[in-house]
Amino acid sequence: LHHSSWTPQGVYLESNRDECTVSLVYAVHLEKQGSVSFTYQYPDNNIVFEFYVQNEQCQEMAQTDDQKWIKFTNNGEWDTHTVSLKSGTNILYWRTTGILVGRKMVKPVLLRNIQIEGVAYTSECFPCRPGWFSPKPGSSSCEPCPSNTYSVKGATEGSKWNEFRQFQFNEGWAECKVRPPCSEKDYFQIHTACDSEGKTQVLYRWVEPKICVENVTGAVELPATGQREPCPPCNPGYYNSNDSTCLPCPAGTHSDGTNECPAGTEPVLGYEYKWWNVLPSNMKTSCFNVGNSKCDDMNGWEVAGDHVRSGAGSSDNDYLILSLHVPGFKVPASLSGMTGSEFGQITFVFETICSADCELYFMMDVNRKSTTVVESWEGSQGKQWYSHSMTRNASVTYTWAFQRTNHALDVRSYVSDMVKLYSISVTNVLDGVASACRACALVPQNSQRAGSSCVPCPAGFYIDRDTNRCQECPPNTHLAGRHTYGQDACVACGPGSISNKEHSRCYSDCSFTHTENNRTLTFDLSPLSDVASLTIGPSFTSKGTKYLHLFNISLCGHEGRRAAICTDNVTDVSSKDDQSDLSQFVNSVDSFICQSTIIPADGRGFRMAISSQSIGLADTFIGATVDAVLNGVNAEPDLFPESSKNVPDINFFYRSTQATASCDQGRSSVITVRCNPEKSERGELSVPSSCPAGTCDGCLFNFLWESSSACPRCTEDDYHQIEGACKGGVQETLYVWNEPKLCTKGVSLPPRSSAPCEAIALWLKVGVGGGAFVAVLLISLTCYFWKKNKRLEYKYSRLVMSANKDCELPAADSCGLAEGEEPDDDVVYAQKPSLLGKLRAIANKHEGGESSESVQLNSSQSDRWVLG
Secondary structure, eight states, X not given: OOOSSOEEOSSSEEOOOSSSEXXXXXXXXXXXXXXXXXXXXXXXXXXXXXXXXXXXXXOBOOOOHHHHBOXXXXXXXXXXXXXXXXXXXXXXXXXXXXXOTTSOOSOOOEEEEEEEEEEOOOSSOOOOOTTEEOSSTTOSSOEEOOTTEEOOTTBSSOEEOOTTTXXXXXXXXXXXXXXXXXXXGGEEEEEOOOOTTSEEOEEEEEOSSOOOXXXXXXXXXXXXXOOOEEOOOOOTTEEEOTTSOEEEOOTTEETTTTEEOOTTEEEEEEEEEOOBSSOOTTEEEEEEOSSOOTTTTSXXXXXXXXOEEEOOXXXXXXXXXXXXXXXXXXXXXXXXXXXXXXXXXXXXXXXEEOSSSOEEEEEEEETTSOEEEEEEXXXXXXXXXXXXXXXXXXXXXXXXXXXXXXXXXOSOSOTTOEEEEEEEEEESBTTOEEEEEEEOEEOOTTSTTOSSOEEOOOTTEEXXXXXXXXXEOOTTEEEOSSOOBSGGGEEEOOTTOEEOXXXXXXXXXXXXXXXXXXXXXXEEOGGGOSOEEEEEEEEEOTTOOEEEEEEEEOOSOGGGOOOEEEEOHHHHHHOGGGTTOGGGOTTEEEESEEXXXXXXXXXXXXXXXXXXXXXXXXXXXXXEESSSXXXXXXXXXXXXXXXXXXXXXXXXXXXXXXXXXSOTTOOEEEEEEEEOTTSOSSOEEEOOTTOTTSBSSSSEEEEEEEEGGGSOBOOGGGEEEEEOOOBTTEEEEEEEEOSSOOOBSSSOOOOOEEEEOOSSOHHHHHHHHHHHHHHHHXXXXXXXXXXXXXXXXXXXXXXXXXXXXXXXXXXOSOSSOOTTOOOSSOOOOSSSOOHHHHHHHHTTBOTTSOBOOOOOBOOSSOOBOOOO
16 A cells, blocks of 8 residues: 555655655754755656755755756656755755646655765764675665675675575565465566578566476476467568568568559558567567666566567566657658648557556657656556557657556566557658558649659648649648548538638637528627636545646637647746747647646645646537537537527537547537626636536536627617607607627617607598598488488388379370480399399389389389389
């Protein structure tokens, strides 16, 4: 178990591995000015290591940053740090604090050989402790007993151990251990190199130094040598020579070393290792233990045909190391049109088989500065692949370090725990080998240099399949893949995005339009273009360390440049010589969204806030839309309260293509931009209440940005007019915004206007005129029908009178009209009677109820009826 303290480990002191702050304190009184020097290992930048001096009043002595902050060391290397001391009492502090929140430490700080000058002469001599000795009188210090020796307290030399029954190969130990019987854990297998006949075989060897005995009960013997088998084939880009060794293909050739790339193509340079008969010349293997040098001469890894795997080591907490050196990267001519940030990529397939708390670390050392852990995997892991992109052109060494357990146990209990690497592939390697050819662009035919040689295309150009000439990508497309051959290499930008001039990436220009219900909403998000910061916390680890999450967000603009930058300031302080070149920082990331873990100055008593674990969350802008899902990324709208405004939210979708152990597809981020007139133009950022760290699963990050700038631009549809009353012949018209006002900028309200008017409104005039006309019409009709009615009454009375005279019919005066006479009345037919016709029909009825059609004939002298 790890304790929150400095722990003696024989010849060195080991710091804590957790996030507690632990100080190693030593007080010394100097008679004169002196100095203190100590040798240390500091390989892990997830621990803050500082050294400072106080006087007896607990006042800190003046120190430069170079004196206080300790520089990093490479794996297994010891460095020395020296600080001057003043006379008097000096209190020395070595202080370590883990800052890897949520994960265990990778490697502790080690201290040894602390020497102080300026101390008064001592008045007594102290005997050496067991395991140490002083070879001559007057020694100022004791030395550890060499390997294979031991000593008791006060010894002048180390005693030899019984090599047949006992073993002891640590320095500085006081006893020897009994040799155990040999078991399967004490040997390992290797594959021999190919012989002249192209054969290999499996051999078994004892793990050195051999500590077991074979000729006792229960001991196993070394297995016999395996059968000779055919060697595995050469790796791509290599060919088989006459002596059955694999040699790299010469420049300009590929595959078996004799095939040259045809005209219009170029070799695809890189490393591709998938057959493991011998370790390639640019790969090295070693073994390293922080506490001893027992395994320094051992191979940490062994080749095994179709994979390379970790070896036995000397103890379970050894670091078994495999490294691959890449001298640099060269983007080929066929990919020159791509100006993105990727120069090359490494991909490897691996598997871990563990019964304990093993861990595999994948690390990179850029320009031989310092080793940084890129990713790590704990416990057994099924066969899987991992890729990492190289974002700048530099020399890099990739390292795989495997540790079966991190407990400091001097045994091999888990020797069967191992890691297997099946294949390693690196692209665009400077001076790499070629396994295939790739089409490239040719010199234009109208050029003086026209021919079959490859030429680089300008930025943002692809290679036309038909002509093999360079053509610029269409507008708002970008070169997204890892090839530029054919127009399909130019991928269209997502919704709400445009491409930069180089067609290397898509971005939002801070403008957005959306059409719904036959209305187009236009948004101007330029007030949100500056990089915004959001600090979440505080949170506390199980050990009580206070920490915050800091997010820097670049929503849009900047011509596509990823303007959000996060930097580890521990690296800033300890790497003063690199500060002039920010690109030298391994732990500085630029992205659309980046995150840092901040330990405030009051969190652990630091003199400054610590920023660490800077990661990019959004390397690529996918697009902006009102939809909740885009390219498989879900905005999870239920994470935030529903908007009460009748304006749609705009979701900005981002993705980071860098895969992690927990996110095999990389991380994704969504910024939901919401209209809120009550907020300022810059607005306010927040994270979901149910996911206070901005993410619920570590892979999808969600943010809500409420701002008045997220409201659409105002149009004529956003206001209405109000007309005032006509006063004094003048009428005023006012314009007011619709409530609630959900727009910003855009059109302004029209000014107040006035117009002449009359007291009586036009509609009133028309109404009065129309009413008068209708009244006159009704009176006229009434008079007409009244007059007609009187005539009918008169005729009806005459008819009744004639009917009462014994039913006699009057004689007809005439049956026709004399020549020249005009009838008094019109002929009226009873088939479609009018109102008057119906009244006349009443007079035509007989008492018996029978009726007949009749025609009325009027004369000027008397009325006559002729029955039909």
